[in-house]
Amino acid sequence: MTAQRYELAVHVRGLRKRYGGVTAVDGIDLGIRRGEVFGLLGPNGAGKSTTVEILQGNRxxxxxxxxxxxxxPATGTRAWRSRVGIVWQDESAPAELTVRETVRHFARYYPRPRDPEEVIALTGLEAKADSRIKALSGGQRRRLDVALGVIGGPDLLLLDEPTTGFDPAARRRFWSLIRALADDGTTIVLTTHYLEEAEALVHRLAVVARGRIVAEGEPGALRERYGTEATVAWTEPDGTPRAERTGTPARTVAGLMGRFGGEIPGLTVTGPTLEDVYLRLTGQAEETR
Incomplete structure (x- = not known):
């Protein structure tokens, strides 16, 4: 085993999975470094959840x-499983228990758990520690799911669509939690449909389509490599805002300067976004036009 392999928390080569006549994962290669936040992006049915299930040893x-x-993972021991935390989309804990009771109970499953009070504080549930789970909001329950995912002190945390259903404020609080875990040295693999979330959190990402990785790299590098259009926005003399997507923004601005005879009111030029790149790579760009 090379030194590079020792530096990888996840090493995948040629991964394949079929369900009957349907190929869910079709030759995926991945290398995720220890301590990295890595994103898996792709439309429904692309193979993201199946890949995560295989990494966790459940598939x-x-x-x-x-x-x-x-x-x-297919032959992972109990000791190995204690090092891997996971938060699924539909996970929930017993409704009649309190937050503190639940976290303490799950801590007993692990040989070297984190301190339950520390985990409750880390997930922002101190004020709800003695509340029954059935009384929690959706966002608070999701934070509890994460608490149960990290109580064992995992070296690797797998998050499958963790903020589905969150309001914007709850989502940003959750982002702070993920950053804190990453700063603490936890390797995190995140699947998400929210492009803003991926851009805010991940060090690198892979875009998955039809069971294959179609692009991989840092978000900024992917924008530079695959982004083709910028958005030029301005304000017409009557106050009407206008915007145009173009592959030649300099030419568009030059034309506007000629039309306005100089300064262009409200001019902004915005480069391609990660969403633009994602839609192009997954073949959905034309559907949005």
Whole structure:
């Protein structure tokens, strides 16, 4: 095993998975560094959740090489499983227990758990520690799901669409939590449909379409490599705002200068966004026009 492999929390080569006649994962390669926040982006049915399930050891693969924290998830021991935390989309805890009771109970499953009070504080649930789970809001329940995902002190945390259903304020609080976990040295793999979320959190990401990775890299590098159009916006003399998407923004601005005879009111030029790149890579760009 090379030194590079030792630096990887997740190493995947040629991963494949079929369900009957449907190919869900079609030859995925991944290398996720220890301590990295890595995003998996793609439309529904692209193969993201299946890939995460295989990494966690809950789904058998048909082919390929997979190493997670130095072990094959398909044969992971109890000790290995204690090092991997996971938060699924539809996870929930017993409604009649309090937050504190639940976190303390789950802590007993692990050989070296984090302090339950520390985890409750980390997830921002101190004020709700003695509240029954059935009395929590959706965002607070999601924070509890994360608390249960990290109580074992995992080296790797897998998050599958963790902020689905969050309001904007709750989503940004959750982002702060993920950054705190990453700063603490936890490797995080995140699937999300929210492009703003990916841009705010991940160090690198992979875009998955039809079971394959179609692009991988840092968000800024992907924008530069695959972005083709900028948005030029301005204000007409009658106050009407206008915007035009173009692959030649300098030419568009020059034309506007000629039309306005100099300064262009309200002029802004915005480069391609991660959403633009994502839609192009997944073949959905034309559907939005």
């Amino acid at each position: 058998h693969r048909d082919a390929g090489e997979v190493s997670v924290l130095g072990s094959d």
